[in-house]
Amino acid sequence: MINEQNKHKSKMQKYKKAVDKGISKASKNKNLVIVLTGNGKGKSTSAFGMVMRSLGYGHKVGIIQFIKGQQKTGEEIYISKYHPEVFLYQMNTGFTWNSQDKDNDIKAAENTWQKAKDLLQNPKIDLVVLDEITYMLNYKYLDTQDVIHAIQNRPANQSVILTGRMACQELTNIADTVSIIQDEKHAFKSGIKARKGIDL
Ligand code: ATP
Ligand code: MG
DSSP states (O other): OHHHHHHHHHHHHHHHHHHHHHHHHOOOOOOOEEEEESSSSOHHHHHHHHHHHHHHTTOOEEEEESSOOSSOOHHHHHHHHHOTTSEEEEOTTOOHHHHOOHHHHHHHHHHHHHHHHHHHTOTTOSEEEEETHHHHHHTTSSOHHHHHHHHHTSOTTOEEEEEOSSOOHHHHHHOSEEEEOOOSOOGGGGTOOOOTTTTO
């Protein structure tokens, strides 16, 4: 038993040493570009988790959602009720595969991008979330270089989170953190309906 405890202690000490070494190496202070991509669940919810963290510190947040579902989401209800100071704009064409009107979608994407650009030029905003933007680039509704340029030229105090499946190489190249969320299992695929507070 004592031997077991000693083994555990020495393992943890080694682990702590490695973690501390990593922490001491991270000496740079800069704001981030974070890409959350992949087919698994947890991209937008992770972004909203960081919104919550930011708000905890009194940071100013702007959120642009490039694809909006037909139904209101919990985060939308929460923000309008408890954090009306957060700028939240949604492209209101519904899911693109529902709208089936390409010209209208492109117009909506461009208008929505204009709002995103305003945030990316505003030094008062500390965190910008561009939710589901990857689709706008993949469908070529927006110009990738224009988006990259705006992100790279944002104010130094600002971090940006981009979400959506199949993030293109241009986005991952400029990101500091890229998470590819893998789809191992999803309740929806076994016939379970989207749940309020979990999926919506
Ligand atoms: P979430 O908003 O739950 O974090 P997400 O942003 O990672 O999901 P999206 O593709 O934007 O993923 O998902 C939109 C909706 O589709 C959400 O209701 C989500 O629960 C659901 N969803 C996400 N991943 C899957 C999947 N692999 N299979 C089926 N439904 C999914
Ligand atoms: Mg999402």
